Structure formats: structure tokens, C-alpha cells
Amino acid sequence: MQAITSLGCHPLPVLTCLTVQDTRNVYGAEAVNPELIREQLRCIAEDAPIHAVKTGALGNSAVVDVLVEFLEKHPDIPVITDPVIKAAGGGDLADDELLATMKERLFPLAEMITPNGIELALLGECDDPAEAARKLLSKGCASVLATGGHGTGVHITNTLYNHALKPMSWDVERIGGEYHGTGCTLAAAIAAGRALGLSPRAAISQAQNYVHRTILHALEVGRGQPVPDRGILWER
Template identity: 40%
Template sequence: MHASPPVTLTIAGSDCSAGAGLQADLKTFQYFSVFGLTAVTCVVAETPKVVRSVHAVPPAILQDQLRVLLEAFPIAAIKTGMLFSKAHIVAITEILEQYRGIPLVIDPVMIASTGDPLLEENAIAAYKERLFPLATVITPNLDEAEVLWGASARDEQTMERAAHELSARHGCAVLLKGGHLGGPVCADLLVENDLPTWFRSPRIDGAASHGTGCTLSAAIAANLALGGDLHDSIATSKRYLDRVLATSLSWENLSVLNQGTIHFH
């Protein structure tokens, strides 16, 4: 009989183009040989170039997914992606408060790479007050950090201040992703137990950015499930993301411009 692999759960939206969301998470889990479970928060009609519509799963159904999975499987790590609303965040925390021993990676998804909103404004307080206190690490990009911190962080010095303050405020580690800084190097900053660590990698020109945040946070969760500490899990995940970006795919018919208005249901 084969040994059972560690089990990793993603709580995220469904991206029908499979470049982000729970589909990207499952591909990442498969790469790291962990068994992936999914709790769906939203069904999103999108491609890397356009977000057409978002249909939210009722919070009660989301809770049912979480209960049945947490009761049935020995889940070793959890990550969250697109949570969409205050009601969904509250629904998740009501369940996860009972499972504080499981490592929790929170990617606070707010805006799609197309610029479309993926989070209702009143959900931000719920992130801060309810979910972040349960986190092992949160992984905001610079735009998300600006919303959470309340000020702009557009250089490495300010990134350090933002990451330290967010970590102290919420009682968890913070991986602040600096890809939006520009320049030839992508610099991400981990603050854990008030200690800063920089992770730097060359920027890969022409790489597709759709789903990179999902992929990185899923990789971190997978490596935590495998027993790695947070620092080593991030280092391994960054190397994996670099390989993904270096071999990213594109199709000509995806060059269609984003047209129309996003619809929420």
C-alpha cells in the first residue's frame, strides 16, 4: 500500500480559464505531490484578459464544504484565495477557529490582474478583524498592502515598515510581494517574529502574471503541509514560481481587450 500524501485545502474562487483560482492551486498541489481539496467561494467567468461575471456560492454551502472536508480528511495546511464578501469571510472563520493548529496561508485577493474588483469593500474589515488573527502568513502584493496598511509602499524601505506593522498588528507573519515595484529584480519581503528576510529573483520579461499570487500561496501551503518551516517553504515556492513564469503560456486569441462591465450575482 502506498503512503498517503499530505492533504492541502484551498478555499478559493473557480477560474474557468484555469490560470488562477482553485484550478491553479490544484496544479500547484499536484506538482508538490500533496493531495488537493477545494472549497469553492465563487464561480468566475474570466480569462487572463477579461473578468465577465462573478457568481458567489452561498456562505452556508461554503461552510458545508469546509465541514465535510475537515471532518473527513487529515488536512495538513490550508490556503485562501478569492473570498469575495464579508459574509464569506465570517463563514470561513466560524469554521477555521475550531482548527487553529492547521497552518493557514491567506492570499488577500482584492483585484484581478485585469484591474477588476474581486472583493466587496466591506470585506476588508472582516479580513483584518476575523481572518488574519488565524493566519500563519498573509501574502499581500503592494496594492493589497496599501489597502490593508493604509499607506503606499513603493520602495524597499517603505515595504519594510509596512510588513513589520502589518505583522505586529495582526499577529502573523507577512510576505509582502514587491513585484509591482518594477525594475530588473522582483523582491519579496518576509517578516516573521519581527525578523525581515528578503527573497530576490530576476524579473522575467514577457511572463504572464495571471494567477501568480494564487500559485505562490498554494506552493507555500503545499510545502508547509510537507513539513517545511515558513522560510524554507517560501524559498522553495519562489523557485517554483520562477520556473512557472519562465515557461508561461500564451495564445493569440487571448489578446482581446477587456470590454464591458463585470457582473456580480
């Protein structure tokens, strides 16, 4: 929510999954009652305009079903899906049933999914990023932004795969180290850009620059990974 606010938007949060976590790992997670989520979505949609949707940890397949029900009624809203599967510390946030339901029902409704390298390999059932992305595209994904934060090298390379002839890549300076919540921050920032009317590519570019800045000012809030400083104001 801080990232969305920093980029000039107002977040309308819907709770889908409660977690037990710190800066080191996730130790437990429990999905919110799907009927309560349905009521949250109905209440928000009746009160305020929604210009983009960003999804994160969803808890279980029943939650996906409720979300899909909502999105099918609002087909013009761009959806940015961060397919949260594992915490950086290794804790599980999605079981096989949830993964299957996301792939079958949610991904075809999303404008973009933003898996990291580990998530992309699991979802695309292939260690080669391009082939894994191709498999996801063939099953209904509109676009796959494969993020490179878990890799090595001087630069982080994020690659956008869609139905164009060639993928598009961005290189961002790698600061080094591991940070808690960079994937979530990136997806939220992309959604904020889309809500403000930026094209998908422009939203990606702005989001990458924003995340880079939050990492430069990362906060040592606990005993684990530093947290990106999402409270910084972004000047457009």
C-alpha cells in the first residue's frame, strides 16, 4: 500500500490471506473466508472507482474463484498478478491446487503476471525462462514479466514476454543483497502506473526505477532482510 500511495494513487486493500511473518521468513498463512472477500470486493466497488487491480498472496483456490467472479464483471480493469508462491526465506504460500487454479482461471484475466525466476520455473514447468513463459502464454496469459532479482550479475534483467515476435528487456543496476518485498513492490508500482493511465511498458519502466530507489534507501527494520523504503515520494 505504501508503494501505491507514494506513486500518487489511493489503495483500496482487500484482505485475502493472513500471514505470520517477519523479515526472515513466513511461518504460517491462512486464507480469509471467501464470502468475506466477496463482500469486501462488493463494498469497495460500489463506493469508489477502481482503475487497476494488483493481486498477491491469495491463500487458496476458493479465494481465486471469488476474485475471478469479480474480475469477470469488470473486464476493463487492468490486472497485475504477482503469483506469490514462496517467501524469500523459503516458506510456502501456495499449494498445488492454488497454483493450478491461478493458472487456469486467474492468469487468463490478468494483463500481466510478474513471477520471479523460481516462480516462473514452477508455473511454466521449465527451467528455461523463455520456454516457461511461452507455455504460460499458450495457456491464456496476456504477458509475463519475468523478474531477475534472484539472479546474479551486475544488472538485474527483467524481461517482458507477450505475443510480440521478440521479448522486451530492461537492465537495472543490481545493488546486491536480498530484500524483503521487492516483488510485491514492483507489482504494486506497475499497477499504480496503469491506474494513472501509463501504458504497460511505461508502467514497468517507472516501477523499476521506483523499486531501485526504494532499495537504495532500504530500511533495517528487523533481524532478517532489509525492507525497501516504500515511503519515499516519487516525483514524476
